[in-house]
Amino acid sequence: MKKTINSLKIPVVFLLLVSAFIACDKDYSVIESDVLGDENSDFTTGDSLWSVTAYNKKLDSLQINNLGTTSISATAGNLLGVFNDPSYGLTTASIVSQLVPSTFSPEFDENPVVDSVVLNIPYYNTVVSYDEDNNPEYRLDSLFGDNDTPIKLTIYRSNYFLRDFDPNNPENVSQKYYSNGSSTENSALNGTSVIKFDDHIDNISNPIYSNAAFKPSNLATITTVGDGDDEVATKSGPALRKLLDNDYWKSVIIDKEGDPVLSSQSNFKNYFRGLYFKAEANTNDGSMLLLNIAATAANITMYYTSGADGSRTQETYVMNFSGNILNTFVNDYSIPLYDGDKILGDNELHLKGTEGSMAVVEIFSGKVDCDGDGILDLDAIDCFKQNYRQLDDNGDYVKDPITNRYKLKKLINEAQLVLTELDNLPTGSVEDYHTYDRIYAYDIKGNSTTLDYSIDPTTNTSDPLNSKIISLGQRNDTGVFKIRLTQHLNNILFTDSIAENTPTTIGLVLSNNVNYTDNAEILDSGDTVTTVPRASILSPRGTIIYGSTQNTDPKKRLQLKIFSSEAKD
Incomplete structure (x- = not known):
């Protein structure tokens, strides 16, 4: 031995x-x-x-909410777009997300006027080179498919309330939502029923944003503040960055000053129940992105000016993408x-x-x-x-x-x-x-x-x-x-x-x-x-x-x- x-x-x-x-x-x-x-x-x-x-x-009925809640910096988030896998066929991914203000019970001062409302969601990116003026040039990471083929992207206000807790569980556990990819509609399962998000759209004829030929860009995001000699431009990485309608957000937020709907997170979630990012294919192809939608820089920011004449100041009201965020999948496999x-x-x-x-x-x-x-x-x-x-x-x-x-x-x-x-x-x-x-x-x-x-x-x-x-x-x-x-x-x-x-x-x-x-x-x-x-x-x-x-x-x-x-x- x-x-x-x-x-x-x-x-x-x-x-x-x-x-x-x-x-x-x-x-x-x-x-x-x-x-x-x-x-x-x-x-x-x-x-x-x-x-x-x-x-x-075969995988189905998979938990699809809070997929991106991780400290790992590399590629965690939510998918948005259309992807045609050469072996399997077409998958379309859409997103439903709650919004949560960064402040509650706001006071907008007198005569508030909305200057602009900006949607910003960063793309995962890498700086690959610099041009002759030392400006960074970017590559979009986690981009799948043919970015030369545009898709249709529409953003609606959702009327479906995403619950924080499961009312059918006596232990008060968090609500889980599950995929329903065999459906031909954007839908999810909550354990007891099927949710069809197209049935829960507020004012379907007037979406918050619509683009019939959307393609994600790898160009830097340029933000300009001030006018004339006071104008200052800053650059950041590529993002889904869009101007939204001023009048709409004034009616939704500023006109609700003093209303309990703006006084707490739970009240706001019940009032403004979320956004529905709906992706659709124009052809049997397209591109899909992993969005960093839970990032700090992912938000809707309303810029407004208020105050008495001669002493007006510009302020911001920020709504972050937090709370429940979920993906939906529609599969058309070959x-x-x-x-x-x-x-x-x-x-x-x-x-x-x-x-x-x-x-x-x-x-x-x-x-x-x-x-x-x-x-x-x-x-x-x-x-x-x-x-x-x-x-x-x-x-x-x-x-x-x-x-x-x-x-x-x-x-x-x-x-x-x-x-x-x-x-x-x-x-x-x-x-x-x-x-x-x-x-x-x-x-x-x-x-x-x-x-x-x-x-x-x-x-x-x-x-x-x-x-x-x-x-x-x-x-x-x-x-x-x-x-x-x-x-x-x-x-x-x-x-x-x-x-x-x-x-x-x-x-x-x-x-x-x-x-x-x-x-x-x-x-x-x-x-x-x-x-x-x-x-x-x-x-x-x-x-x-x-x-x-x-x-x-x-x-x-x-x-x-x-x-x-x-x-x-």
Whole structure:
């Protein structure tokens, strides 16, 4: 026994060195024993493939309010626009949001006159260069689709009251709203009924804003204050910035001075129930943006002048987008999404954001021929343990009396869930369309990140595309992803915690921000999948990967591959 423990010290050192090396690499490297030469090594290395079953889960009735409540700066918010995914078809996203004033019970002084009313919602952007006058030039981040094709954008005052709390829950919990993407109308579910927002528009013939050919601009926002020699212009990043009707907002706000409707947040929410940003396609194409609608700079600002003649001053009244903010989705998919075969698995796995589809992967599924007699007679998980744990003379697993951890006869150097995108996926004539896909893996039972994700040191808060590249491998040039499950499997081997907090069911979704790990509830799931990562709801993109069935090309089939080290006899 002592000889075995000593002989395992060398591979442990190598594992630490390999981990440090991998942290600087975007793909996995496995150091085989021939680095030292087989004759100079007291251990052997090898790899093995283990059974998995992967199947599709169609996603619907997903929680869609407060999707952007996160401190992560990179890409969290709400989707607005039209996106035609080349593999799946058309999705239209609209927004319903409450407004909340920054001050209550305002006094507008005498003879107030509205000078202008400005809607401002920042776009996520990056400065890519500077012109000859040192002015920044911007790229719109989180812009999906064809920005050369305009969409129709209309903003209405909504008459639907978005509740803060669920009246049907005795514990006074927050009200949740859920998607209804199979509908042909902008609608949502509140747990008991369907809300059709087109039925709750105030003065539908006179919207707050309308543009039949809207295209988001990447130009800087220029704000001018003052007149003549006192004029001062400031520049900020691109935004949805529009002038609104002065008379309308005077009647809605200034003419209500002294009215209780302006005296508190709850009164105002009941009075001015919100805005409905309705996106519509002009053709079977368009663009979609992730709006930073919960940002401090996202607001409606009313500029007004008041006071006696000769002493008039300009003031502002600001209304922020806060409280409940929700997305609606209308899907017109070109391929059917479905719940897959939980027993046999599926040939193709559909990963589609918004209200789309995800994959469920059962690792160590079914029975296997563990002793090589040609009979499938042992559960794969038990075969896995027998292969890696030490056994005593009675065939029982050996535990360390001090640590109470199982002793191993093999060490896992690396465990990878290997995924391959479908050949010849449509790209919509965009050469690098799938280059930026990221696949996020999570623990379905615990509704949490995997252990490997939690210890991955490569977090990049400003660039999610290059974040968590050890645990969530990036797509390579041939469309292969490698999801690292090394610590996940080690935890099973050492502690037998599979029955508690290390389950064998992994969820896969497409994400444009792997840093954003919050989950959204699924209404009345009736399934082991009860939540879905919010980041997948905020990504309209989709991809397709090969499944786990025997009908799939073995070279492209979804696989669990384990690289291990074992001491020589």
